[in-house]
Amino acid sequence: GLQCDTSGPQAYVNLMAALRARFGSELVTSAVGAGSATINASDYGTASQYVNWFNVMSYDFFGAFNATGPTAPHSPLYTWPGMPTANGQDKFTTDSAIQLFKSKGIPAKKLLIGLGFYGRGWTGVPNINGGLNQSASGAAHGTYENGIEDYKVLAQAQAWRQEPRTPTAAATGGVTTHQRLSPEKWVTRKIRAWAAHSSGNSQAIPVMAS
Numbered sequence: 001g002l003q004c005d006t007s008g009p010q011a012y013v014n015l016m017a018a019l020r021a022r023f024g025s026e027l028v029t030s031a032v033g034a035g036s037a038t039i040n041a042s043d044y045g046t047a048s049q050y051v052n053w054f055n056v057m058s059y060d061f062f063g064a065f066n067a068t069g070p071t072a073p074h075s076p077l078y079t080w081p082g083m084p085t086a087n088g089q090d091k092f093t094t095d096s097a098i099q100l101f102k103s104k105g106i107p108a109k110k111l112l113i114g115l116g117f118y119g120r121g122w123t124g125v126p127n128i129n130g131g132l133n134q135s136a137s138g139a140a141h142g143t144y145e146n147g148i149e150d151y152k153v154l155a156q157a158q159a160w161r162q163e164p165r166t167p168t169a170a171a172t173g174g175v176t177t178h179q180r181l182s183p184e185k186w187v188t189r190k191i192r193a194w195a196a197h198s199s200g201n202s203q204a205i206p207v208m209a210s
Contacts, residue, residue, distance in 0.1 A: 009041065012047050032054045034094070039097065044101060055114060056098065058075060058113045063148070067137075067147075075094065118148055120148055120149075123140045124136050
């Protein structure tokens with residue numbers, strides 16, 4: 001039967017070494033968590049010699065899985081004023097994760113950040129500070145699942161603007177916004193993370209921070 005490797009941090013190193021031995025010069029990558037507890041639980045520094053790169057899951061730091069908030073970006077790049085700090089939440093950013101991985105000796109070229117092509121949202125959010133850093137009463141209504149919305153839905157010109165869902169804060173592409181401001185893009189306070197083509201298709205392109 002199956003056995004569990006109880007060797008602690010070395011277990012991940014053993015797994016990656018075995019995969020490299022099996023696949024030789026072929027591509028070997030690994031999706032890894034972005035929380036500090038997860039990063040510190042394994043010896044990623046030693047394991048990095050066996051992988052082509054790590055896919056850092058730097059998303060879903062915040063969401064309506066915490067139904068009462070705080071409302072916050074699900075894929076924040078950096079900290080922001082008023083960011084939650086309880087239980088280490090001030091480290092829930094892409095930058096914090098990448099810096100911690102690098103401190104383990106992992107080359108930057110082997111770290112690929114992740115950003116979700118969807119929004120996370122809440123309902124019952126006070127109309128204060130654009131809905132950012134606020135309490136909530138529950139998950140916002142979603143097309144397929146409450147608390148989450150596909151980017152292709154958010155990118156539609158009428159989405160989240162004319163429907164009676166306010167007060168709702170929707171975290172999308174690493175920023176929190178309160179409404180759809182134009183058919184072409186979501187405009188935000190800190191980062192303009194993604195822009196959709198105005199032709200109406202669901203393709204998204206990365207854009208620079210504003």
